[in-house]
Structures are given as structure tokens and as C-alpha cells.
Amino acid sequence: MKHWPRILVLAVLATAFGSARAELSDVEKRIVEAVKARSPTALALLQKSVVVNSGTLNTEGVKEVGRLFRAELDEVGFATRWIDMPASMQRAGHLAGKREGVRGKRLLLLGHMDTVFEPSSPVTPWAVDGQRIRGQGVSDMKGGVVIMLEALRALKSVGALDGSTVAVLLTGDEESVGQPTAQARADLIAMARASDIALSFEGMGRETNGGESVAVARRGAGSWSLTVTGKQGHSSAIFGPGAGFGAAYELARIVNAFREQLIEPGLTFGAGVMLAGTEVDFDPALARGTAAGKSNIVPPRAIARGDLRALTAEQRDRARSRMRDIVGHSLPGTSAAITFAESYPPMAATPANHALQELYSQVSVDLGHGRVEAGNPESRGAGDVQFAAPHAAALDGLGAAGGGSHSPLEYLLAESIEKNAIRAAIMIYRLTR
Numbered sequence: 034m035k036h037w038p039r040i041l042v043l044a045v046l047a048t049a050f051g052s053a054r055a056e057l058s059d060v061e062k063r064i065v066e067a068v069k070a071r072s073p074t075a076l077a078l079l080q081k082s083v084v085v086n087s088g089t090l091n092t093e094g095v096k097e098v099g100r101l102f103r104a105e106l107d108e109v110g111f112a113t114r115w116i117d118m119p120a121s122m123q124r125a126g127h128l129a130g131k132r133e134g135v136r137g138k139r140l141l142l143l144g145h146m147d148t149v150f151e152p153s154s155p156v157t158p159w160a161v162d163g164q165r166i167r168g169q170g171v172s173d174m175k176g177g178v179v180i181m182l183e184a185l186r187a188l189k190s191v192g193a194l195d196g197s198t199v200a201v202l203l204t205g206d207e208e209s210v211g212q213p214t215a216q217a218r219a220d221l222i223a224m225a226r227a228s229d230i231a232l233s234f235e236g237m238g239r240e241t242n243g244g245e246s247v248a249v250a251r252r253g254a255g256s257w258s259l260t261v262t263g264k265q266g267h268s269s270a271i272f273g274p275g276a277g278f279g280a281a282y283e284l285a286r287i288v289n290a291f292r293e294q295l296i297e298p299g300l301t302f303g304a305g306v307m308l309a310g311t312e313v314d315f316d317p318a319l320a321r322g323t324a325a326g327k328s329n330i331v332p333p334r335a336i337a338r339g340d341l342r343a344l345t346a347e348q349r350d351r352a353r354s355r356m357r358d359i360v361g362h363s364l365p366g367t368s369a370a371i372t373f374a375e376s377y378p379p380m381a382a383t384p385a386n387h388a389l390q391e392l393y394s395q396v397s398v399d400l401g402h403g404r405v406e407a408g409n410p411e412s413r414g415a416g417d418v419q420f421a422a423p424h425a426a427a428l429d430g431l432g433a434a435g436g437g438s439h440s441p442l443e444y445l446l447a448e449s450i451e452k453n454a455i456r457a458a459i460m461i462y463r464l465t466r
């Protein structure tokens with residue numbers, strides 16, 4: 034979190050002056066014109082990327098989209114490289130680019146090339162219906178990547194990238210992170226550590242009041258796994274000193290205690306699957322299990338698996354410690370153990386992240402658009418920016434406006450490419466002065 038106090042000062046000033054519209058500088062006006070001049074070309078680039086199936090497991094498709102975007106980055110003067118992942122991971126790898134300078138904040142721009150679609154799922158033909166464009170990954174998030182690339186192009190064309198330090202990372206497995214995660218995200222974390230600010234181009238949020246929002250926070254996501262053991266016996270003796278309560282009641286006690294004692298704003302902990310009986314067997318890879326048992330037996334085994342989503346590392350750790358405490362208070366004749374795994378660290382709503390949102394909002398106001406607020410972190414799932422957030426100030430949601438993501442109805446609002454490329458370009462320009 035290097036050097037953020039200056040951003041904070043700017044944000045406080047922006048707030049104090051009530052987001053009054055300020056005149057763009059001459060360079061900023063030229064940046065706006067440069068984005069506008071390329072709008073048809075930008076849509077053509079989007080079309081080229083969207084008619085390729087780049088489902089995470091379609092490694093050839095992801096690489097093809099990577100070649101397309103790499104050529105763009107090369108033209109903007111970035112030193113680019115393809116980061117391969119080991120074959121065992123069955124992931125395409127990532128596209129990285131960098132240009133180094135001496136001025137302003139060091140930025141990391143994040144996007145992903147893959148989509149949620151199956152490798153075999155046929156791509157939707159490019160179809161423009163008024164403002165709406167349909168296609169696989171059109172808003173999640175090839176539109177966002179095009180916005181990022183067009184912003185960089187515009188900056189380059191007016192000489193505004195000179196002297197700035199900007200890194201780009203487009204991951205190839207955002208929708209289904211390769212395992213182990215530590216290896217799949219090692220480059221992202223290293224690049225975040227070498228940056229002051231991470232800007233991510235997932236889709237822009239739309240609030241119920243019609244306003245736009247960006248993400249200053251995203252909830253961390255992980256899982257828990259509970260294993261309960263008891264003493265097998267005749268059910269006529271249950272609750273007695275010999276038989277004890279059995280694994281099923283102990284499992285029920287634990288998950289019910291979670292519900293009774295843990296619920297608080299921003300925290301969720303689903304119990305996704307539970308099994309109890311004389312034998313239980315669960316295969317996480319297949320997300321499938323079996324249990325054997327009879328109605329007249331005190332069952333000796335039970336398992337449950339669930340998730341845990343939290344706004345901050347502190348909230349996550351507090352929840353975990355209370356869950357461990359509940360698990361430790363076993364009913365007679367039983368014992369239980371819980372383990373936790375984290376797939377995405379929380380991106381907490383830090384003052385530095387809020388300051389970035391205020392700067393973005395001011396850019397929007399200066400361009401004659403409305404304010405852009407901080408969205409509700411519970412309205413989004415988990416995303417790559419969360420791996421950067423512990424190491425740099427972070428903001429997400431600078432990408433395209435659209436909807437229906439992760440479904441065949443996914444669409445993009447075409448005008449958001451130009452509009453958000455302009456806002457991103459001015460934002461990057463102001464941060465790299």
C-alpha cells in the first residue's frame with residue numbers, strides 16, 4: 034500500500050468540493066478524441082475475440098484470444114510474454130505485458146481471456162440488436178479487455194504513456210482457477226507486489242437506482258470441511274452414557290449452532306452437502322457421495338462441506354475461530370474436526386480503494402457523466418483482483434456494461450466500450466502523472 038496517502042488527499046478534496054465538474058486538460062481532450070476515433074475498430078476487435086470459444090478448458094481457444102490481445106499490446110509498446118502453466122494444470126496460461134517508466138503510480142491492469150462456457154459450446158454469431166451485442170464473454174470480460182486496450186492505445190497515441198509504469202495481466206483461467214492456486218496466481222501476486230494500484234476490468238455494476246458502480250471490495254471465498262465421528266450402537270440406547278448421541282446429532286448441532294451464532298452482515302457460510310450413517314463416502318472432485326445406515330443404528334460417521342464468504346480477513350478469521358469453538362464442544366460420545374481452505378482472499382473496502390473510486394467518479398463527472406458509486410460487495414462473486422488487493426490499492430468494475438453473464442443470454446451495451454475506454458484512459462492518465 035505504498036504512497037496512497039496522496040490519493041487519499043485527492044479523494045478528500047474531491048468529496049469536499051462535492052464532485053463539481055472540472056474542465057478537461059488539453060491532453061485529456063485529445064485522449065477522448067483518440068478513443069472516439071477508434072470506436073468502430075474497437076468493436077471489430079471485440080467481435081474477433083468473441084467469435085472464438087475460449088472456455089477455460091479450451092486451452093487452444095484461450096491461446097488464440099491471447100494472440101489477438103498480445104498483438105494489440107505489442108503495438109502499444111508493451112514488452113509482452115506468454116506465461117505457460119504446467120501441462121498437469123490443464124490451463125492455457127496467462128498473457129503479461131509491461132512498460133516501465135519513472136513517473137506516477139505504478140499500475141497493474143487486470144483482465145481475463147477465458148469464459149465460463151464449455152469448450153464444445155458453439156459460439157454465438159456476432160449479433161447486434163440495437164445497443165445490445167450478444168456473445169460468449171462479450172461483457173465477461175472480453176469487452177473489459179477491449180476497453181483496457183483501447184484506453185492504452187489512446188494514451189499512447191497522444192504520447193501520454195511516455196514515462197509511465199504500467200503492467201497488464203490477462204489470466205487464462207479466471208473462471209476456473211488452475212490448481213494449485215498458489216502456482217496459478219503466483220505471477221499475478223508478484224506483479225501486484227511491484228505495483229501501487231491494481232485496476233480490474235470486470236463488468237461495471239448497475240445499481241437499482243439506475244446509477245453506475247465500481248467495486249472497492251469483493252468478498253473472500255473459501256470452503257470448510259467437517260468430519261464427525263461417534264460410537265456405533267443400537268439406537269435404543271442413544272443419548273445414554275454408553276452409546277452417546279451419535280454423529281448425526283452432533284453434525285446437526287454444529288451446523289445449527291453456526292446458523293444461530295454466526296450470522297452477521299457480509300458473512301455467509303452455506304452448508305452445501307451433509308451425509309451421516311454407518312459409512313459415508315464423499316468425493317469432492319465429483320461433488321458426489323454416498324451414505325449407508327439403518328434407522329435403528331446410532332451412526333458413527335458424518336461429514337459436511339460448505340463455503341465461507343467474508344468481507345475482510347478479520348471477519349473471515351473471526352468466523353473460523355467461532356466455528357472451531359462450536360465444533361470443539363462435542364456432544365457425549367462424539368468428536369468433530371473442521372478444516373478450512375481459501376480460494377480467494379477478501380478484497381476489503383480500504384480507504385485507498387475508496388479513494389480510487391472517488392477518483393474514477395471524478396473522471397466520470399468531468400466527462401459529463403454521473404457519479405460512479407461503490408457497489409455492494411455482496412452483489413458480485415469472487416474475482417482475480419482479490420489476489421492483488423492484499424498488495425496494492427485496488428478497484429474493479431472498470432469494464433463493459435452488460436448483463437446475463439455466465440449464461441447464453443450474456444450481452445454487452447455497445448456504447449459502453451467507448452464510454453468506459455474514455456473513463457479508463459483519463460483515470461490511468463491522472464494516476465500516472
Ligand SMILES: [Zn+2]
Nearest residue numbers: 173174207235
Ligand atoms: Zn469475469
